[in-house]
Amino acid sequence: MAEPVREELSALGAIFCGPDEWEVLSLSETDGTVFRILTRAEGFMDADIPLQLVFHLPVNYPSCLPGIVVNSEHLTRAECEIVKEKLLEQAETLWSEPMVHELVLWIQQNLRHILKRPETGGGSEKCTSAASTAVDDGLWTTLLHLDHMRAKTKYVKTVEKWASDLRLTGRLMFMGKIILILLQGDRNNIKEYLILQKTCKVDVDSSGKKCKEKMISVLFETKVQTEHKRFLAFEVKEYSSLDALQKEFETAGLKKLFSEFVLRLVK
Numbered sequence: 423m424a425e426p427v428r429e430e431l432s433a434l435g436a437i438f439c440g441p442d443e444w445e446v447l448s449l450s451e452t453d454g455t456v457f458r459i460l461t462r463a464e465g466f467m468d469a470d471i472p473l474q475l476v477f478h479l480p481v482n483y484p485s486c487l488p489g490i491v492v493n494s495e496h497l498t499r500a501e502c503e504i505v506k507e508k509l510l511e512q513a514e515t516l517w518s519e520p521m522v523h524e525l526v527l528w529i530q531q532n533l534r535h536i537l538k539r540p541e542t543g544g545g546s547e548k549c550t551s552a553a554s555t556a557v558d559d560g561l562w563t564t565l566l567h568l569d570h571m572r573a574k575t576k577y578v579k580t581v582e583k584w585a586s587d588l589r590l591t592g593r594l595m596f597m598g599k600i601i602l603i604l605l606q607g608d609r610n611n612i613k614e615y616l617i618l619q620k621t622c623k624v625d626v627d628s629s630g631k632k633c634k635e636k637m638i639s640v641l642f643e644t645k646v647q648t649e650h651k652r653f654l655a656f657e658v659k660e661y662s663s664l665d666a667l668q669k670e671f672e673t674a675g676l677k678k679l680f681s682e683f684v685l686r687l688v689k
Contacts, residue, residue: 430520454480458621463533471496476617487513491617499587508536561646562609568601569637573626580624588615591653597661606653641683649675
């Protein structure tokens with residue numbers, strides 16, 4: 423990690439020092455740093471809107487823009503996307519210098535203007551593609567394993583909503599105690615799904631309190647090959663036996679994936 427980035431992270435940790443305001447989600451020499459900031463910004467009718475901002479600083483940041491995910495229970499998914507696009511546009515003006523704190527201050531001061539601006543709904547696709555820091559490298563398939571779901575009904579609805587919002591297809595699969603999520607779609611959208619999955623309170627703990635998903639693992643990810651089935655929708659399915667689950671994978675052209683990664687879950 424470059425020294426300016428290390429200093430920026432240290433400063434952010436000192437600034438956002440309130441309860442749950444700051445959390446480092448991952449540190450990697452190859453993938454960079456992912457962290458979450460909880461803040462509030464003035465929205466409609468001068469009401470404070472809580473915002474969860476997840477930043478991904480690639481290893482060559484600040485020579486490239488950070489990845490940003492915006493989430494709020496008080497905003498629609500479309501509004502969150504608009505806020506994200508405006509943050510990335512603002513980030514372009516701060517190119518090559520530490521910028522996260524500046525971006526947080528900027529959104530705190532400008533959220534109400536962004537949300538009230540009627541023209542912001544148009545051109546969102548253009549803004550996203552222009553500001554994206556990742557290369558669009560086609561359709562990908564990712565297989566996730568969940569250890570358990572306590573609040574199953576709510577959890578399933580949340581997963582379905584995220585998949586729909588991010589235009590992901592695939593399966594949420596239950597077979598006995600095995601829970602798998604098979605996602606297919608744009609790789610950037612799958613990465614955004616993973617951030618949501620790890621940072622939002624999607625389940626409850628043993629005492630019934632809302633909690634984040636800490637027991638999820640990525641079993642496999644690959645670019646979709648010619649022999650792989652293209653899923654047309656995201657479906658929730660229950661399987662009565664391992665053979666039925668295996669047939670689903672074989673029909674999708676993923677027999678090898680099943681043998682290497684799913685079978686070991688039942689051993």
